[in-house]
Amino acid sequence: KTIAVVGCPFSGGQPKLGVDKGPIHLVEAGLITRLEELGWRVLFDGHHQFEEISAASDPPIGKLQNPRHVSRVCESVAEVVGAHVRNGQLPVTLGGDHSLAMGTISGTLSSYPDACVIWVDAHADINTAETTSSGNIHGMPVSFLLGLGEKIPEYAWVKPLLRPERLVYIGLRDLDAGEKRILRENNIKAFSMHEVDKYGIGRVVDMALDHVNPNRDLPIHLSFDVDALDPSVAPSTGTPVRGGLTFREGHYICEAIHETGLLVALDLMEVNPSLADPESVRQTVAVGCSLVCSALGE
Numbered sequence: 630k631t632i633a634v635v636g637c638p639f640s641g642g643q644p645k646l647g648v649d650k651g652p653i654h655l656v657e658a659g660l661i662t663r664l665e666e667l668g669w670r671v672l673f674d675g676h677h678q679f680e681e682i683s684a685a686s687d688p689p690i691g692k693l694q695n696p697r698h699v700s701r702v703c704e705s706v707a708e709v710v711g712a713h714v715r716n717g718q719l720p721v722t723l724g725g726d727h728s729l730a731m732g733t734i735s736g737t738l739s740s741y742p743d744a745c746v747i748w749v750d751a752h753a754d755i756n757t758a759e760t761t762s763s764g765n766i767h768g769m770p771v772s773f774l775l776g777l778g779e780k781i782p783e784y785a786w787v788k789p790l791l792r793p794e795r796l797v798y799i800g801l802r803d804l805d806a807g808e809k810r811i812l813r814e815n816n817i818k819a820f821s822m823h824e825v826d827k828y829g830i831g832r833v834v835d836m837a838l839d840h841v842n843p844n845r846d847l848p849i850h851l852s853f854d855v856d857a858l859d860p861s862v863a864p865s866t867g868t869p870v871r872g873g874l875t876f877r878e879g880h881y882i883c884e885a886i887h888e889t890g891l892l893v894a895l896d897l898m899e900v901n902p903s904l905a906d907p908e909s910v911r912q913t914v915a916v917g918c919s920l921v922c923s924a925l926g927e
């Protein structure tokens with residue numbers, strides 16, 4: 630099978646400079662060669678240029694920051710990822726901030742409507758325009774994918790293709806009040822770090838898969854935010870939160886998902902190579918590469 634590496638140098642979903650440089654660092658760390666050494670054919674259709682998409686003027690809509698730019702970029706990503714999936718390839722999207730998942734998961738669901746989503750993150754990224762406090766859209770993609778909250782014309786292209794019972798979280802530990810309410814109201818399954826401690830990562834992954842993929846017959850889209858890992862493991866990221874996944878727990882999730890043979894799309898998000906000292910940046914990039922390779926059979 631062929632992997633399509635989609636470099637998405639994009640930072641509009643959050644305020645910190647540098648996360649748009651994530652893809653180039655991941656590729657320059659040798660990711661493509663490592664994937665080829667695993668036996669994959671790898672298409673690298675380059676780092677997408679999003680500057681031309683940026684709206685001339687993009688004033689906030691309510692609290693939402695860079696709303697038109699984020700929407701247009703995500704719509705473009707949805708088309709790119711959807712095309713790769715339709716061509717029978719496995720898209721590996723390198724971020725860039727996590728707002729991009731609005732595009733990647735839309736792309737996957739357009740071809741695999743019954744796909745399930747495993748969202749590995751310290752955060753739920755499920756704020757609506759009403760519940761967000763920051764207005765940073767990287768804290769909101771899941772709400773758009775589920776069709777929650779007030780409709781925003783600029784986001785009319787996002788179809789509510791994701792069903793709550795097809796979504797499961799691993800690694801949560803920093804949610805806004807509104808997000809906790811949304812998870813409860815929609816009966817969304819979440820394995821926070823408390824459950825990871827209580828049951829161990831092996832049981833957590835089994836329970837997560839039992840919830841969204843009970844017969845192990847549905848395609849899986851894995852959306853991995855490196856801030857799910859403990860900051861000691863992946864320090865160079867925009868919204869670090871203490872008490873995260875160990876290096877091995879992060880890799881176990883990826884290895885276990887590979888073992889299902891059901892992975893159809895992968896996102897590796899929020900590596901920001903400008904937020905730490907060179908050694909910490911190198912470490913964060915190396916972990917990102919390693920997680921991708923583990924999800925693809927290493």
Ligand SMILES: CN[C@](CCCC[B-](O)(O)O)(CCN1CCCCC1)C(=O)O
Pocket residue numbers: 726727728750751752753754756761762763764765767768769803804805854856868899
């Ligand atoms: C928890 N929600 C946050 C973070 C979203 C992180 C996005 B991700 O892609 O990295 O997961 C944080 C909101 N808080 C900021 C500090 C003050 C309280 C609210 C938000 O901005 O919505």
Ligand SMILES: [Mn+2]
Pocket residue numbers: 727750752754767854899
């Ligand atoms: Mn995230």
Ligand SMILES: [Mn+2]
Pocket residue numbers: 750751752854856857868
């Ligand atoms: Mn996060």
Ligand SMILES: [Mn+2]
Pocket residue numbers: 643726727767856866867868899
């Ligand atoms: Mn982030």
